[in-house]
Amino acid sequence: MPDQPFSRGNINAISYLSYYFVGALVSTLGIVLGPLCAAFQKDPSFIGQVFTLMNIGMFIPIMLGGILMRRWGLQKPLVAAAALIVLISLLLFFTPTLTMFSLAVAGIGACGGIFMAIGSYLVVRINPDEKRRSASLIFTDFFFSLAGATLSLLLAWLFKLGASWIAMYGIMGTLGALMLAMTLRCRFPSTESPASASQNVLAAVEPWGCSVYLICFALFAFLLAEPIFTMWTPGYLQYRFAMTPEAAALYTSVYWVAKAIGLFLNQFTVRWMKLRTFLLICTLTGLAAIAIIANSANTTLILVACAVFGFFNSGMFSGLMSYGSLQVSRSSPTLISALLTCGTVGTLLFASVSSMVNSHFGQHGALNASTVAYSVLLGALIIAVFFSRAERLHQPTPATV
Template sequence: MTQQPFSRGNLNAISYLSYYFVGALVSTLGIVLWPLCQAFNKDPSFIGQVFTLMNLGMFVPIMLGGLLMKKWGLKMPLVIAAAATVVISAVLFITPTLTMFSIAVAGIGACGGVFMTLGSYLVVRINPDEKRRSASLIFTDFFFSLAGATLSFLLAWLFKLGATWMAMYGIMGALGALMLALSLRCRFPTTEDESAPSTPQATADEGWGAAVYLLCFALFAFLLAEPIFTMWTPGYLQSRFTLPAEEAALFTTVYWVTKAIGLFVNQFTVKWMQLRTFLLICTVAGLLAIAIIANSTNTTLILIACGVFGFFNSGLFSGLMSYGSLQISQSSPTLLSALLTCGTVGTLVFASVSSLVNQQFGIQAAVNTSTVAYGVLLITLIAAVLCSRAERLHRNGAMDI
């Protein structure tokens, strides 16, 4: 066996930090929303629309991820994105205007899209075994939730001490500097898998099947529902139950903590439970929990439901990605890019859709948009399971599918 021409430990660290960065960017929107409204004297719907620029910036490199990797390799896009994050954060501190903020969130969003695309591909690239890949994807996603759990608590504490919204983007700059240091010292693999030279052609000739497209739409519904919940729930709790900002932030902190716990546990769960069963159980439990969060009048019950929602919501993104990759005999970067791109459309439009609903029907309706999206996710997932080819294609690993 030849020695691997790349730094597996450093590549894992880059994948973890990539997901932590994107988690930090997305999971804290609800917490920084109100300080931004106060700083710029704008209503939440307006700031929610500004965040669409961040999502648009994130979407473009994810959509073009395959082209970026083919043309520039893996190292250069990471180095450029990390350096750009540091520069953008520094400029935002110097000129903290609404115009500069709008430009900055679009730029940092684009950097996050580069990190997410390359971080996901690295997990697939260095883990050819299907079982190990599924577990690794779930563990990498753990860092997305870890960002929500740690930064929700940290930002709530900093805001209580009198910090402004710029504290968040100071943190993003520091994460960018860490990514830059890791990327510069790391040895990266090529984008071609030398151990399977015929795989790209074989994969290109193999049809994806209906289940892949359904799972693409399921990822869209999931990535529409979750950020709507994290963005609007703190404000909803403040307006409906007159909770102080730091107490409302506790509810989303509980969500991210239990999601992080769930991700840590579920990397082992998927090794003995059928993946389709795991996905269906988590989706049903998540739908019930988000319905309670958006409609219950009992804050204690809502707090418990946030914990339940976090735990059962934890493995869905990585689980759907894994189940999609199993629908063809040889998973490819093209398929991974398609799943990520379709899912990211949900992240792209969630702020606009939920802000419009909030403007027309109120903040509770905005939160309930997440409930509706979860219902669509469940229906789509059931349809995907019914026409899945994974069980036939990977008969030897049926226990894991």
Template structure:
């Protein structure tokens, strides 16, 4: 296989890895009600069950550095995808077994974590040029949002016409098989351990308080977004009596506008400072989230869901970039810390919001996202005040994780 074709296949693997994870995470709100009905459980209980998926996703990301140095990238992807495909098949064989469901979502989540970690690494590794890397990182992020658009539309339509919750995991099984096919015959880059992989020592440049505050900001962001997309459809069904496809349309709107924002905002940040962009996006995002979670007008909620998606489109990459720029020569350990601490938000969002649901009801479960977003804004302001990026004179632009 020639280099150009191999590079294209590797990029496609990265795109599919983000599409797979986006499919799994962004559709939880749509699949939550059909699953709770099928097993005769409350949405709060099923929300707690989805914590197993988040644990599965988090663990490979946490140990990805070690895994990638000791296990071939292609082997990890093929084995993880095979386990995911077999797990999806097993769910069809044992559709009424709640234990099988719990084990299944954990294993599929683990496969997603492997794909996400390797997909992110591959984009950075094969694109040496900074501009090419930025473009490919943003384009790869687009596939996460695209999954939310496609799967929300498809599942909303299928559930409206009486399809089982298993339709979701049938789609995941197909994506797993596609990943295996893409990986066959690809020459993956070899991961070698270097001195830069070593833990931060006392002789190296200190990260500074702003870097740690931005780790917390990422945690808040990755807590707020999935809480919003998970509980909004259920809120719309309960509050306004919407059909499943109507409620799914609101989530589709969120992801559609976010995907558009991923294209638009890569140009926006060329003309304004990253710090200004992050603050403006977070303020407007918080305003739109408050209205979307508390308005009594379905039309206004739809508009605010779209605006919230647009504001969120550049926040993940922007926060990762701003955090990495707190050190003149950003080490991989700083990027790892930002990603790992941030991903804890994804780990706990379903269990935390499900607990809030069981204690204070659906309205406050949805507004868990609002509380997290308020904390995001407060932490971002604190990070801007204590930031070293501007003093270091490093060009402050979004460049991805």
């Protein structure tokens, strides 16, 4: 129906940039770590703790995203966050102290959380069709990995030329300025669906159902498992197989390349395959792959498993987000915020949980914590599929595209 005073192309571009920004923020931490340690004469564990402020900053607006969008809409929080990123980046250039850096990463993390919450909701809001929504979310997530691939190379090249760590936040400021320009000239949809008043009242009181909570838990398990894998795999391979750091890094590089390829291709896969089937196949294959990585004695098989894990792991986050949003007849900002919040809790806890396991069971046990988390993910997903209402609520209709 014609309640479309917004440009689908511009909205999609803002969603892509939101994910690219958060991907740039998260996936380049390992590259910036060395220059930061050198600049502030601190060890990596100290700087790693400072980056915890970024995770906390990101978590808060994701948790409160539903309230944020309902009270101030979609454009105002994006404009405010983008402007704040530009301001913080400028302040870092003039005051590059450890205190300012700590405040900056917390502030930029909070702005990234706003981008993530609103970017995800925008994709859901403008794609009511199940297959288009799933494909759009997966393609949007592709930009998260794209940021890691492109900016990792760019920063490595800049640091090799002798650039300061501030170069990273100069890039973040540039992305913030681009987001500011795009959001100021874009017309956004409202947070309300183009439905009648009675439909809106019914939607407001519509129960989520147990599948939503199970999928929230599955997102938590997924975002607990993946960073445990990326954090502990290189060290485990060096310890067990006496690999050099460069050789061990190849295994996680293969994972990220395979994941980027999967994110690009799986946007087409979900257009002809049922989303629940796609998620179950990816989870089963991913569980088998991570079990091989953590327990096989064959390094060639582990390398192949890393590629398989990356490819089949690629659509899980977006697929779970889409499946969770389809459990109700009309997704709300609160529901999207809840799904993101539960996932983000996994990201917040992975370091402390896996470190505790490492202290008791060593690096092999720490890596297998990822296998356990993936097993929990599979169990939660199977039960969620059993109780799912998505297939009944979103029957494919020839009239709507």
